[in-house]
Amino acid sequence: MEDRKPKLDEEASFHRKEDEMTKVNRREFLKSSAAVLGAVAVSEGIPSIVSKNGSSAEAAEPAPVYEIYALKYAGPFTSKLAMVFWNEGWNEEIDRNYYLWVIKGMGENIIVDTGTGITEGTKRKLKGYVNPVDVLARIGVNASNVTKVIITHIHFDHVGGMEMFPQAFPKATFYVQKKEFDFWIKDPIGKRRPFVGITDTLANKALAALEGTERLKLVSGDKKIMPGMELLLVPGHTIGLQAVMVNTAKGPAIVASDCAHIARSFKEDNPSCLITDMIAWLKSYDKLRTKAPLDFIFPGHDVIMLQNYPKVAEDITRLV
Ligand SMILES: [Zn+2]
Numbered sequence: 407m408e409d410r411k412p413k414l415d416e417e418a419s420f421h422r423k424e425d426e427m428t429k430v431n432r433r434e435f436l437k438s439s440a441a442v443l444g445a446v447a448v449s450e451g452i453p454s455i456v457s458k459n460g461s462s463a464e465a466a467e468p469a470p471v472y473e474i475y476a477l478k479y480a481g482p483f484t485s486k487l488a489m490v491f492w493n494e495g496w497n498e499e500i501d502r503n504y505y506l507w508v509i510k511g512m513g514e515n516i517i518v519d520t521g522t523g524i525t526e527g528t529k530r531k532l533k534g535y536v537n538p539v540d541v542l543a544r545i546g547v548n549a550s551n552v553t554k555v556i557i558t559h560i561h562f563d564h565v566g567g568m569e570m571f572p573q574a575f576p577k578a579t580f581y582v583q584k585k586e587f588d589f590w591i592k593d594p595i596g597k598r599r600p601f602v603g604i605t606d607t608l609a610n611k612a613l614a615a616l617e618g619t620e621r622l623k624l625v626s627g628d629k630k631i632m633p634g635m636e637l638l639l640v641p642g643h644t645i646g647l648q649a650v651m652v653n654t655a656k657g658p659a660i661v662a663s664d665c666a667h668i669a670r671s672f673k674e675d676n677p678s679c680l681i682t683d684m685i686a687w688l689k690s691y692d693k694l695r696t697k698a699p700l701d702f703i704f705p706g707h708d709v710i711m712l713q714n715y716p717k718v719a720e721d722i723t724r725l726v
Contacts, residue, residue, distance in 0.1 A: 469634040472511030472652040474659060474704065475545060476711040478721040479521045480504040480535040480563075490667035490678045490707065500668070502707035504563050506538050507661050507725075508547060509652055512632060515547045517555045517575075518650055518661050520567025526606045527566070536721075538567045539574045544719040549575050556581045556637065558663035558706075559644040560590035560613070562606035568613045569606070572621065580616060581631065583639055584624035586646025587613070604680075640665045640694060642687020643680060651697060654726045658698040664706035665690055672703050702726060 481503035487495025490502060507518040521538030522530075539549070552575040557565050560582070571578065590596045590605065591614045597605075616622035625648070630636045634653035641647055642665065649662045665687075667678045672695065677687050694703050704711060704725055715723035 469653040470512050470632075471655050472509050472634065473654065474652065474661060474725040475508040475510070475718065476505050476704070476715070476723050476725055477508060477538070477541045477545070478503045478505050478534075478712050479538045479541045480527065480532040481707075482709060483533060488679060491671060491674075492676050492679050492681070494676065501709050502667060503709055503712060504532070504707065505711060506541070506564075506567070507650075507704075508542065508545060509635070509650065509661070511634070511652070514554065514632075515552055516632075516635070516650075517542065517547070517552060517578075519558055519564040519663065520555065520571045520609075522563050522566035523569030523606055523609050525569060525608055526562050530562075537570070539570055541721065545722055550577065552578045554579055554581065554631070556631075556648070556650055557586075557613075558649065558661075559647040560586055560610065561604045561644065561664070562609065564663065564706075565613060566606040566609045568609035572612060572616065579621050579623055580613070581623045581625055581637065581648075582613070583637075583646035583648045584626050585639075585641075586644060586648070587617075587624055589645045591617075638693065638697070640690035642677060642683055642690045644682050647690075649694065654702075656702065656726055659702035659726045660694055660698045660704065662694060662703050662705055665694065666703075666705040667707045669700075669703075669705050669708050669710060671705065672700055 482501040484499050484501050487498040487500045490500060504522065505519075506521045509516040509518060521541070522532060522535065524537055527535040555571060555575060555578045557580055559565070571580075590601075590610060595601070613622070625637055627639050628636060636651045638649045638651055638660070639646065640649050640662070647663065647665060649660050649665055651658055651660045662672075664678070664680075666672050671677050672691060675688070675691060677684070677691070681687065711725065712721065712723055715725050718724050
């Protein structure tokens with residue numbers, strides 16, 4: 407979700423040890439991706455990269471490789487640092503942007519999050535707002551070919567585009583954690599004041615309308631949805647927030663969405679003030695840090711995603 411914010415500094419990290427762990431986990435991820443790809447190859451009758459004795463052909467190009475793009479669709483917004491960095495920086499300001507992401511690979515464009523809906527974007531007078539469907543077109547995402555849209559969580563700035571997406575991407579299936587769906591769509595607590603202010607009712611209705619159809623996959627926990635691509639349940643900001651981990655040319659990388667609003671949160675172990683469960687949130691940080699290096703865990707709203715990476719189109723950068 408979101409509101410207003412600030413800027414950042416890099417801090418040295420605390421992780422020599424974690425770097426070692428990370429290397430191990432990167433190897434494991436590559437291996438498991440190779441195994442998945444092997445299974446797919448076998449089932450489709452094409453040559454498998456898994457050898458007859460079952461060991462994966464690690465030397466041979468094992469896992470599919472994806473690229474991750476960040477697409478800014480609104481912002482920047484300025485707020486107190488304390489809003490995105492829990493209880494610190496009441497006198498400092500920081501800028502933040504609103505994004506969605508595209509993961510390219512295996513001949514597909516997989517969309518992560520749907521941005522904010524036109525109605526909600528207008529109502530909230532979002533600065534610099536552009537219809538996320540139009541932003542996607544800037545990197546040639548062909549609406550008729552999109553088959554997968556992953557929704558990280560059900561806050562207006564991530565799910566709001568559901569006002570347009572089911573029609574705009576007629577073949578898309580939407581992936582949401584079941585816990586997240588049940589809370590925002592069905593739990594009366596999700597309609598109470600701390601939650602309703604970050605809800606887009608129109609988008610939630612559009613999402614709810616897909617329940618029971620092939621177009622909505624309710625996921626329970628971690629799940630591989632393509633070779634080299636896994637959804638990771640990382641609660642804390644919301645009850646069922648999910649991140650997306652993919653294999654890239656530089657190893658595993660994670661679109662973490664609002665598991666951190668800014669990159670500094672992962673480095674300094676301090677999330678935003680928009681909390682559902684702080685204990686779960688810190689455990690989610692532990693989980694993500696074992697799966698990818700810090701520089702490859704991308705946050706939900708950090709302006710660095712636009713500033714520090716190669717630009718490929720207006721307000722769009724390639725993260726890896
Ligand atoms: Zn957000």
